[in-house]
Amino acid sequence: MGSCSSQGGGSNKIASSCPSQNQQTKQPGSDEAIKEALDKIKNKLMIMSGKGGVGKSSVTINLAMALADKGFKVGILDVDIHGPDIPRMLGIKDMLEMTEDKKLAPLKYSDNLKAVSIEALSVNKDDAIIWRGPMKYSAINQFLGEVKWGELDYLLIDSPPGTGDEPLTIAQKINDAQAVIVTTPQEISLADVRKSINFCNTVKMKMLGLVENMSGCVCPHCSETIPLFGTGGGEKTAKDAKINFLGKIPFDSNMVKCGDAGKSFLKEHPNSPMAKAFLETAQKIINNTK
Numbered sequence: 417m418g419s420c421s422s423q424g425g426g427s428n429k430i431a432s433s434c435p436s437q438n439q440q441t442k443q444p445g446s447d448e449a450i451k452e453a454l455d456k457i458k459n460k461l462m463i464m465s466g467k468g469g470v471g472k473s474s475v476t477i478n479l480a481m482a483l484a485d486k487g488f489k490v491g492i493l494d495v496d497i498h499g500p501d502i503p504r505m506l507g508i509k510d511m512l513e514m515t516e517d518k519k520l521a522p523l524k525y526s527d528n529l530k531a532v533s534i535e536a537l538s539v540n541k542d543d544a545i546i547w548r549g550p551m552k553y554s555a556i557n558q559f560l561g562e563v564k565w566g567e568l569d570y571l572l573i574d575s576p577p578g579t580g581d582e583p584l585t586i587a588q589k590i591n592d593a594q595a596v597i598v599t600t601p602q603e604i605s606l607a608d609v610r611k612s613i614n615f616c617n618t619v620k621m622k623m624l625g626l627v628e629n630m631s632g633c634v635c636p637h638c639s640e641t642i643p644l645f646g647t648g649g650g651e652k653t654a655k656d657a658k659i660n661f662l663g664k665i666p667f668d669s670n671m672v673k674c675g676d677a678g679k680s681f682l683k684e685h686p687n688s689p690m691a692k693a694f695l696e697t698a699q700k701i702i703n704n705t706k
């Protein structure tokens with residue numbers, strides 16, 4: 417897997433721990449290996465957005481936890497190569513380890529929730545990954561083909577913003593993946609969402625639906641909803657594009673604290689409007705998937 421070689425000092429450690437440097441039975445990252453690795457996963461959902469910072473990783477984690485709490489087996493695959501956030505947000509510091517049959521064992525968050533991220537291959541978490549497109553393509557292929565997920569009901573794939581190498585690789589390599597598009601309500605974000613919708617139409621990726629994040633803010637004192645970035649734009653965009661609207665997640669400053677501290681928002685604030693919104697959105701996903 418010359419493909420997992422690196423440029424720049426920071427990524428050398430990652431290259432040296434690259435799984436394909438171990439003996440493999442199937443060509444690492446081959447279509448055959450990917451098919452076998454993903455064979456027992458019922459639903460593959462790629463969380464994407466046109467714009468950065470709209471809450472993809474937060475939505476991924478909280479939907480994953482909501483689905484896991486409802487008894488489903490869930491995996492999170494972090495394909496945000498340049499800004500992998502998932503392990504920190506889950507509060508996991510472990511490194512990825514190899515199984516006896518030389519596959520990657522996912523990080524375990526709970527019995528129902530596992531995760532894989534490139535960050536968990538890096539000894540120094542502040543290392544920058546300085547890779548061009550083909551290297552990212554190879555690395556993602558290997559993650560897809562070499563992780564031993566076992567049986568999962570849902571694999572949630574957290575992608576970086578935009579329609580670049582990472583979402584394109586997922587769209588090309590997982591032909592039954594469906595997109596969950598995350599947006600915030602303001603027009604500038606919605607304009608980028610329309611690009612994500614066009615991307616899905618162009619690469620023929622099915623869209624499971626759209627989530628509007630930071631949709632109003634419930635005042636903790638008077639419980640009135642303040643339309644921080646507006647509200648309802650996502651629902652209208654989904655309607656215009658004829659895709660499912662999966663839910664509105666309000667703004668809650670505790671989300672930032674939980675994300676930074678690697679704590680579960682759902683566990684820390686189970687009775688909040690945000691927790692309720694995540695559970696409802698997870699239920700809509702369940703209703704619309706296998």
Ligand SMILES: Nc1ncnc2c1ncn2[C@@H]1O[C@H](COP(=O)(O)OP(=O)(O)OP(=O)(O)O)[C@@H](O)[C@H]1O
Nearest residue numbers: 468469470471472473474630666667668671672675
């Ligand atoms: N509904 C919300 N209420 C309050 N804060 C939120 C909400 N959603 C996300 N955040 C915060 O906004 C910041 C960005 O969120 P996050 O990292 O999930 O976005 P992202 O779309 O994954 O970003 P990137 O494009 O960089 O991958 C984080 O600090 C997160 O805690």
Ligand SMILES: [Mg+2]
Nearest residue numbers: 472473496501
């Ligand atoms: Mg992110």
